[in-house]
Each structure stands twice: as C-alpha cells, then as structure tokens.
Amino acid sequence: MQTRMVRSFQGLLLIGMFIFFASKAANGQLTWYINSRFIPLTIFGTIFLAVLAQVIFSEVKRLRREQETGHDHDHAPAPMNLWFMLLPLLIGVFIPARPLDSSAFATKGFNTNSPLVSADTSAQIFETDSEERNVLDWIKLYNYEANTAQFEGQKASVIGFVYFDETLSEGQFFVSRFVVSCCAADGFAIAMPAEWSEAATLEQDSWVLVKGTIKSVMLNDKVVPMIVAETIQPVPVPNQPYLYP
Amino acid sequence: MMPAGFFTWLWDRLNVFATVFLGIFVEAVPYLLLGTLASGLVEVFLDRDQMSKWVSGRPVASAVSGALMGMIFPVCECGVVPLTRRLFHKGLPLSAGISFLLAAPVLNPIVIFSTAAAFGWGQMLFWRMGLSLLIAVVTGLIFSVEKEADNVLRPSLTFFHEHDHAHDEDLPSFLEKIRKALLITADEFFEMGRYLILGAVLAAALQTFISQSVLLTLGSGPVLSVLIMLGLAILLSICSTVDAFVALGFVGTFSFGSVLSFLVFGPMVDIKSVMMYSQVFKKRSVIYIVAIPFMISLLSGLIFNYVQP
Numbered sequence: 001m002q003t004r005m006v007r008s009f010q011g012l013l014l015i016g017m018f019i020f021f022a023s024k025a026a027n028g029q030l031t032w033y034i035n036s037r038f039i040p041l042t043i044f045g046t047i048f049l050a051v052l053a054q055v056i057f058s059e060v061k062r063l064r065r066e067q068e069t070g071h072d073h074d075h076a077p078a079p080m081n082l083w084f085m086l087l088p089l090l091i092g093v094f095i096p097a098r099p100l101d102s103s104a105f106a107t108k109g110f111n112t113n114s115p116l117v118s119a120d121t122s123a124q125i126f127e128t129d130s131e132e133r134n135v136l137d138w139i140k141l142y143n144y145e146a147n148t149a150q151f152e153g154q155k156a157s158v159i160g161f162v163y164f165d166e167t168l169s170e171g172q173f174f175v176s177r178f179v180v181s182c183c184a185a186d187g188f189a190i191a192m193p194a195e196w197s198e199a200a201t202l203e204q205d206s207w208v209l210v211k212g213t214i215k216s217v218m219l220n221d222k223v224v225p226m227i228v229a230e231t232i233q234p235v236p237v238p239n240q241p242y243l244y245p
Numbered sequence: 246m247m248p249a250g251f252f253t254w255l256w257d258r259l260n261v262f263a264t265v266f267l268g269i270f271v272e273a274v275p276y277l278l279l280g281t282l283a284s285g286l287v288e289v290f291l292d293r294d295q296m297s298k299w300v301s302g303r304p305v306a307s308a309v310s311g312a313l314m315g316m317i318f319p320v321c322e323c324g325v326v327p328l329t330r331r332l333f334h335k336g337l338p339l340s341a342g343i344s345f346l347l348a349a350p351v352l353n354p355i356v357i358f359s360t361a362a363a364f365g366w367g368q369m370l371f372w373r374m375g376l377s378l379l380i381a382v383v384t385g386l387i388f389s390v391e392k393e394a395d396n397v398l399r400p401s402l403t404f405f406h407e408h409d410h411a412h413d414e415d416l417p418s419f420l421e422k423i424r425k426a427l428l429i430t431a432d433e434f435f436e437m438g439r440y441l442i443l444g445a446v447l448a449a450a451l452q453t454f455i456s457q458s459v460l461l462t463l464g465s466g467p468v469l470s471v472l473i474m475l476g477l478a479i480l481l482s483i484c485s486t487v488d489a490f491v492a493l494g495f496v497g498t499f500s501f502g503s504v505l506s507f508l509v510f511g512p513m514v515d516i517k518s519v520m521m522y523s524q525v526f527k528k529r530s531v532i533y534i535v536a537i538p539f540m541i542s543l544l545s546g547l548i549f550n551y552v553q554p
Contacts, residue, residue, distance in 0.1 A: 010435065017274075024271070033268040035487070038275075045275030048282075052434070055427040077432045084439040087446070088270050095263040103257035104264075107456045181490035184268025185448060186483050188457075245490050 280324020285426035308385030311341030315349030344385030444517025471546035478511035485512035502549025
C-alpha cells in the first residue's frame with residue numbers, strides 16, 4: 001500500500017509539472033524565464049514529463065496486480081524527494097508571474113554602456129535602419145563606434161519599461177530592458193535615457209514605445225545615446241520581454 | 246506597525262526571487278531529464294563486462310579517456326551527475342568517472358561551438374578547453390589513489406539490485422527494458438531534482454538579496470578580479486551550454502585571465518551542481534571535487550593576469 005501511494009503521488013506531481021510547463025508554453029510566458037532559443041527543448045521536456053507520468057501510472061497498476069498475487073518488488077523513491085518537487089509548483093501557482101523589472105535593479109544593477117558583444121556584430125547593426133534598432137543595439141553601437149556624432153539626429157523607435165533614477169534630471173527617465181543569455185538568473189539590465197516634457201506622467205515599470213531622435217549625452221563620464229522623445233505610447237508587455245545578446 | 250513601503254519592498258523581492266528561481270528551474274528541467282534518461286538507458290543496455298572492455302585500467306589513460314567521453318555524451322552539469330553515478334555503478338573506474346564529471350560539461354561539441362560563437366576560434370576557446378581537460382585529468386588522477394569506490398560514493402536507492410531481475414524468467418524484452426529505463430529516469434529525476442531545487446532556491450535568494458553590481462565594482466586588481474569572477478560563477482549557476490555569452494558581458498570590465506577562470510570553473514562548480522554532488526559523493530570527496538578545480542582555476546587566472554594583463 002505504502003509503495004503504491006508514493007508512486008501515485010509521484011505520478012500526480014509529474015502531471016502537475018506537465019500542466020505547469022504546458023500552460024507556460026501555451027500562454028507564452030516561457031520567455032519570461034528563459035531565452036527563446038531553449039523553448040524547443042523545453043517543449044520536448046514537457047512532452048517527456050507526460051510520458052513519464054504514463055509510465056508511473058502503469059507502474060501503479062502493475063503494483064496493484066502484484067499485490068494481489070503477493071509480490072512487491074518495487075523501490076519507491078524517498079517521499080522527501082517528492083515533497084521538494086512541490087516547491088516550484090507552489091511558487092508557480094501562488095506568486096503571480098512577472099518578468100524581471102526595475103525591482104531587480106537593486107541587486108542586479110543596470111548598465112548604460114555595457115560591452116556586450118564582440119565588435120564584429122556592430123557592423124550589422126550599423127547597416128540596419130535606425131528605427132529598427134532596439135535598446136541593446138543602440139548601446140552596442142555607442143560602445144564600438146568611435147565616432148558617435150554620426151548617430152545624432154537619427155530617428156529612433158524603441159520599446160522598454162520606464163525607470164526613474166535620481167541621476168537623471170527632471171523630464172528624463174530610462175527606457176530599460178533585461179538582456180538574458182540563458183535564463184532569468186543571468187539577466188542584467190540595460191537602459192538608455194529619454195527626455196520628454198510629460199515624463200512625470202509615466203509610471204515606473206510601465207512598458208512604452210518611445211519615438212524620437214538620438215542625441216549624445218554624457219552620463220557617468222561616458223557618451224551614451226539619449227532619445228529626445230516626440231511621442232510615447234503605452235504598450236503591453238512584449239511577447240519577448242528580454243533581449244538576447 | 247510596519248510601514249506600507251516595507252511590504253511593497255518585500256513583495257518586489259519575492260517576485261524577483263520567484264522569477265529567478267523558476268528561470269533556473271525551467272531552464273534545467275529538460276537537461277536533467279536528458280541526463281537521467283541517459284542514465285536509465287545505460288542501466289538497462291550496458292553491462293559491466295562491456296564497460297571493463299572499453300575502459301583502460303591505467304590511471305592516466307583512464308582519466309584522459311573519461312575527460313574526453315563528453316564528446317560522445319554531450320551533457321551539461323545538471324545531466325552529468327546522474328549519468329556519472331550510473332557509470333560508476335556499471336564499473337567505470339573512479340579516475341575516469343571524476344574526470345568525466347568535471348570535463349563533460351565543457352569538452353563537448355555543443356559548448357565548443359557556443360564558446361566559439363561568443364569568442365571566436367581563438368585563445369579563449371583553446372585555453373578554456375585545455376584548462377578544463379587539465380583540471381579534470383588532475384582531479385581524476387588524485388581520485389585514482391582511492392581503490393574502494395564505496396569510500397567516495399554514497400549508496401543510492403535507484404540502483405536495482407540483482408533480486409529484481411530474478412523473477413524475470415526469460416531475458417526481458419526490449420519494451421520491458423525501455424519501461425525499466427523510464428522508471429529509473431522518473432525516480433532519478435526526483436532524486437536529483439530535489440538538489441537542483443535546493444540549489445536554485447539558494448542561488449535565487451542570493452541574487453535577490455546580494456548586490457552583483459557592488460561585487461562588480463570591486464573587480465579590479467589581478468588577484469581580486471579572479472576571485473570575484475570565481476565567486477560570480479558560483480553565484481550565477483548558469484548552464485555551461487550558454488555561459489560563454491554571459492562571460493562576454495564581462496570582457497572589458499574584467500581581464501582575460503579572470504573571464505577565463507569564470508569559464509573554466511563555472512561549469513565544474515556552482516551552487517546547484519555542488520548540491521547534486523553532495524547527493525552522489527561523500528562529503529570529503531565533494532570537498533576535493535570543489536577545491537581542486539578552484540585552486541587550479543585561481544592559479545591559471547592569476548598567471549594570465551600577470552603575463553597578459
């Protein structure tokens with residue numbers, strides 16, 4: 001009886017994990033946790049969890065048969081191992097999902113000029129239309145191009161969340177994104193300043209589409225790109241809240 | 246009475262914790278499943294006689310071949326732990342198993358290509374692979390002194406004992422073998438998952454409450470910068486398949502030697518892998534498995550910092 005109960009619990013946990021992963025895949029929230037290039041592997045893992053649940057439930061059936069004939073040779077896993085698997089499910093159910101935002105800045109910090117990718121990729125960004133560049137592209141460009149004056153006056157259109165910081169003057173805020181290589185654990189924030197007369201009406205961490213022109217400014221002794229905003233419109237959290245290096 | 250601001254602060258911390266924790270968990274689960282599946286298949290399809298035919302008894306040859314086995318079994322640091330334990334159970338010598346454990350997460354085709362994608366086919370790739378091989382072989386050789394595997398390994402419940410097979414009158418069919426392999430996969434997934442979860446909780450808690458930016462601003466000086474990168478490798482607990490892209494973010498702030506030590510040490514030791522080691526190895530062995538790579542990574546980081554600052 002004991003073994004069968006443990007096995008049934010194990011089967012239920014596998015189903016629970018399957019539902020957790022499948023629902024995250026279905027509502028698009030996997031990208032809140034991992035870089036999208038791992039999604040195919042995660043989908044494979046999700047299907048495999050269902051296969052394992054099936055194997056465990058057929059084991060429960062087999063145990064019932066064997067018990068009737070007096071055999072019981074199964075080694076059930078230690079119940080303690082099973083209880084631990086409840087933790088991610090509980091966290092997933094009871095703490096509302098939220099992608100990394102400015103509340104992570106306190107420990108993860110944020111950067112306005114991180115040397116993120118080797119210089120050769122900046123050539124590609126250089127060729128893309130200025131309105132196609134995202135926050136990361138602009139920061140890379142300013143890192144690797146010696147002559148930043150050439151970007152001044154270019155049209156820019158970037159999406160990010162709003163972050164107010166005391167290093168900026170009134171009417172200015174940061175447009176920020178997290179950059180994730182693997183999962184949220186390695187995420188780090190990047191930000192470019194923006195200037196808008198009505199900046200005070202914006203809410204911290206709200207997602208916005210900022211359109212305007214680029215102006216080079218000095219921030220912490222470095223030249224960084226700033227958007228002088230013409231229009232700002234609120235947008236929903238993008239399908240991929242993080243940028244990938 | 247607590248100010249309302251405190252609860253907002255706490256709620257924000259909790260949200261960061263949940264996202265980072267689930268990030269590590271969601272990322273690691275498929276890799277852990279692949280590792281435990283490999284372990285289940287090894288259990289049912291590989292017998293001890295075959296193993297002894299493949300593996301050399303001489304310590305150096307056995308440690309080197311163990312370190313290069315990752316080219317055939319491309320696993321990362323979550324999957325390698327259950328697989329190594331299973332191979333030990335099948336009679337793999339300690340020296341080969343330990344060097345496989347340490348080298349496989351780096352010396353495999355996936356990581357070679359991801360490192361090359363980040364740093365190009367140059368010095369960083371060469372030294373990362375070379376030093377990982379060196380550390381794995383040295384640690385493997387140190388373990389080859391110990392002849393009794395039971396002094397190094399902890400006993401496990403997921404090993405089927407002989408009496409399990411006694412009532413299978415004929416040789417088990419192929420489907421029966423697959424069923425058994427999947428049963429082992431499921432059990433080991435929970436057994437190792439427990440330590441993965443513990444490690445992810447710790448790593449997420451540290452990331453929620455300890456400021457990385459403070460750590461990074463400390464990062465100057467040839468000695469301190471290496472120590473900080475080694476600390477960061479432990480703290481971040483990133484999968485070896487992508488850590489090269491993360492390391493790229495530190496180039497410029499940190500010297501070549503410091504980033505190299507991050508790339509060599511990180512796949513061998515981080516919070517979640519140490520948790521998983523502690524389930525497979527006895528405490529004294531875990532200390533060796535952590536300390537030897539730490540010392541060699543530190544030393545090589547220092548040498549590079551002084552030779553090419």
